[in-house]
Amino acid sequence: MKNRSLWFSLVGVGVALFVACSADPPVVDARVPNVSAWPEDDGQVFGGGYETISAAQPVFVRPGEYPPPIVERPEKSPSAMYREVNVKRDYMPYGSRGRSRRRMSPRYVTIHSTQNWSRGADAWRHSLALKRGALGRISWHYTVDEYRAVQHLPTTEQGNHADHNGPGNRTSIGIEMCEHPGNSRSQTMERTAKLAAWLCVKHDIPVRNVVPHYKWPRWGKNPPNKNCPHFLMTNGRPGSKWRGFVKVVERYHQQMTGR
Numbered sequence: 001m002k003n004r005s006l007w008f009s010l011v012g013v014g015v016a017l018f019v020a021c022s023a024d025p026p027v028v029d030a031r032v033p034n035v036s037a038w039p040e041d042d043g044q045v046f047g048g049g050y051e052t053i054s055a056a057q058p059v060f061v062r063p064g065e066y067p068p069p070i071v072e073r074p075e076k077s078p079s080a081m082y083r084e085v086n087v088k089r090d091y092m093p094y095g096s097r098g099r100s101r102r103r104m105s106p107r108y109v110t111i112h113s114t115q116n117w118s119r120g121a122d123a124w125r126h127s128l129a130l131k132r133g134a135l136g137r138i139s140w141h142y143t144v145d146e147y148r149a150v151q152h153l154p155t156t157e158q159g160n161h162a163d164h165n166g167p168g169n170r171t172s173i174g175i176e177m178c179e180h181p182g183n184s185r186s187q188t189m190e191r192t193a194k195l196a197a198w199l200c201v202k203h204d205i206p207v208r209n210v211v212p213h214y215k216w217p218r219w220g221k222n223p224p225n226k227n228c229p230h231f232l233m234t235n236g237r238p239g240s241k242w243r244g245f246v247k248v249v250e251r252y253h254q255q256m257t258g259r
């Protein structure tokens with residue numbers, strides 16, 4: 001008996017020494033969530049129209065709809081997309097001839113190309129020409145080249161780029177794509193597609209309203225519908241190349257909205 005109790009007390013001392021010398025804190029199962037770290041249910045998850053996953057990523061849920069539909073989360077915020085477009089604001093002087101000073105609620109985005117093949121005819125050069133009044137009453141909202149998009153007019157002011165007093169000028173934001181030597185056409189189109197998608201989100205414009213200049217007939221011109229942007233037209237009118245461009249706009253739109 002004595003030997004046995006000595007054995008037990010030796011084991012006891014050994015365990016006590018092991019616990020005392022062990023430097024590591026007691027192991028806790030890390031998979032158990034810390035309850036206080038979870039946000040409280042504020043009662044708005046399915047009621048207010050938006051289910052807030054995080055502040056940056058609102059996911060749309062129709063009021064009263066339960067269970068909510070599975071919605072893909074937006075991959076990119078509109079402001080991140082806008083930064084990628086690299087917009088440089090360089091407005092034409094308010095009093096210049098090219099400024100209509102007429103208010104507009106944009107419902108379309110009209111895509112053009114400059115057909116200006118002069119060396120160095122990039123977005124900045126077009127901005128300078130517009131600011132100097134070299135193009136008379138002609139004006140549009142953005143010029144895009146491979147590196148940037150220069151903005152010449154607020155998007156809530158009518159430009160003069162499509163069809164004189166027609167709906168193209170009265171309701172659409174005009175974007176010109178540069179064509180000068182050395183400028184990457186594919187990168188210019190990518191940047192233009194991102195800008196068009198961002199404008200659709202900003203002004204709640206459906207992507208189907210991103211249109212080529214061709215859409216707006218010009219009164220008194222023959223042919224009335226311009227072959228513009230010519231490199232996205234097929235035999236002078238919208239075809240597979242234009243549809244391919246719109247698909248890229250759709251993809252960028254989806255990245256921002258998840259829809």
Ligand SMILES: [Zn+2]
Nearest residue numbers: 112113213228
């Ligand atoms: Zn045009």
